[in-house]
Amino acid sequence: MQIGYKLAAEAFGPGELVRxxxxxxxxxxxxxxxxxxxxxxxxxxxxxPFAWSVLGAIAAETERIGLxxxxxxxxxxxxxxxxxxxxxxxxxxxxxRFTLGVGAGERLNEHVVGEGFxxxxxxxxxxxxxALEIIRLLWRGGYQSYDGRHLKLSDARVFDLPDEPPAIAVxxxxxxxxxxxxxxxxxxxxxxxxxxxxxxxxEAGGDGPRYAEVxxxxxxxxxxxxxxAHETSRWAMTGWKVMSELPNPVNFAAASATVxxxxxxxxxxxxxxxxxxxxxxxxxxxxxxxxxxxxNAGPDPDGFLEFFRAELDEPLRKLTAQPG
Numbered sequence: 001m002q003i004g005y006k007l008a009a010e011a012f013g014p015g016e017l018v019r020x021x022x023x024x025x026x027x028x029x030x031x032x033x034x035x036x037x038x039x040x041x042x043x044x045x046x047x048x049p050f051a052w053s054v055l056g057a058i059a060a061e062t063e064r065i066g067l068x069x070x071x072x073x074x075x076x077x078x079x080x081x082x083x084x085x086x087x088x089x090x091x092x093x094x095x096x097r098f099t100l101g102v103g104a105g106e107r108l109n110e111h112v113v114g115e116g117f118x119x120x121x122x123x124x125x126x127x128x129x130x131a132l133e134i135i136r137l138l139w140r141g142g143y144q145s146y147d148g149r150h151l152k153l154s155d156a157r158v159f160d161l162p163d164e165p166p167a168i169a170v171x172x173x174x175x176x177x178x179x180x181x182x183x184x185x186x187x188x189x190x191x192x193x194x195x196x197x198x199x200x201x202x203e204a205g206g207d208g209p210r211y212a213e214v215x216x217x218x219x220x221x222x223x224x225x226x227x228x229a230h231e232t233s234r235w236a237m238t239g240w241k242v243m244s245e246l247p248n249p250v251n252f253a254a255a256s257a258t259v260x261x262x263x264x265x266x267x268x269x270x271x272x273x274x275x276x277x278x279x280x281x282x283x284x285x286x287x288x289x290x291x292x293x294x295x296n297a298g299p300d301p302d303g304f305l306e307f308f309r310a311e312l313d314e315p316l317r318k319l320t321a322q323p324g
Contacts, residue, residue: 005032009036035069038109056093059098073110074132076127091162133146171191193284209290212292221272238252268280
């Protein structure tokens with residue numbers, strides 16, 4: 001079991017994210033994971049720096065901790081050739097500590113370049129498949145070309161490549177994407193404790209690490225934590241089908257208007273009780289995930305990092321899947 005810390009790139013500016021990554025390393029986390037967004041989910045979050053600049057700074061300021069994107073869409077806002085180059089560079093700067101998390105994307109970020117965003121999941125998966133093939137091709141070295149149905153590459157070469165390419169973890173919300181993760185990735189990434197994702201990944205031949213984000217909000221009391229999470233992170237209650245479709249923060253504000261603080265308390269681990277965090281994490285362990293990402297939506301990141309170091313680290317690592 002490895003434990004990661006989610007860098008909330010929609011809630012903090014670039015310098016603060018680097019500071020938190022350094023603190024996470026000191027607190028004992030195995031890796032930090034950072035979203036790659038153009039917009040925040042809600043305007044009140046107020047941030048969304050360029051992920052790849054922040055990752056480079058984190059690589060320079062840390063020594064041990066792993067780095068990962070959670071996740072990058074390499075198909076619309078970026079061409080996969082750019083992501084192949086960016087990931088190779090971060091892998092070099094971090095001495096091999098980088099994992100490239102990829103997914104089919106959300107309209108929230110991808111529509112901004114004016115190229116449209118596929119309306120159906122099948123189209124998004126087709127794009128992702130071709131993007132992964134291009135990234136793998138470029139990581140072989142030399143000049144490469146690719147003529148796909150959706151994406152093309154013309155006589156391109158990534159000159160600075162690590163000796164070992166970064167691992168690729170593919171995000172999945174259903175079994176089809178889990179199959180892509182098994183076929184073209186090195187690991188699985190998810191946000192829900194669905195056993196069928198892990199079983200689908202394994203049945204398709206996947207045997208790599210399985211990442212999952214665990215929702216939580218630390219504060220000295222549960223109600224303060226829930227209030228903060230409701231203010232900034234109630235969008236997480238809308239479900240993946242909504243989260244992938246809406247174009248701007250104002251739409252997420254409207255879609256989440258009926259979410260209550262009690263809904264947050266029901267889904268998130270809120271407050272100072274370590275046992276509640278273990279209860280929320282257990283279904284992910286039962287589902288077969290072995291990389292748990294602590295996604296803290298509370299108002300005090302330093303308080304959470306100290307809470308993790310002092311009270312949560314050891315018991316989290318001791319969690320094992322329960323029979324049935």
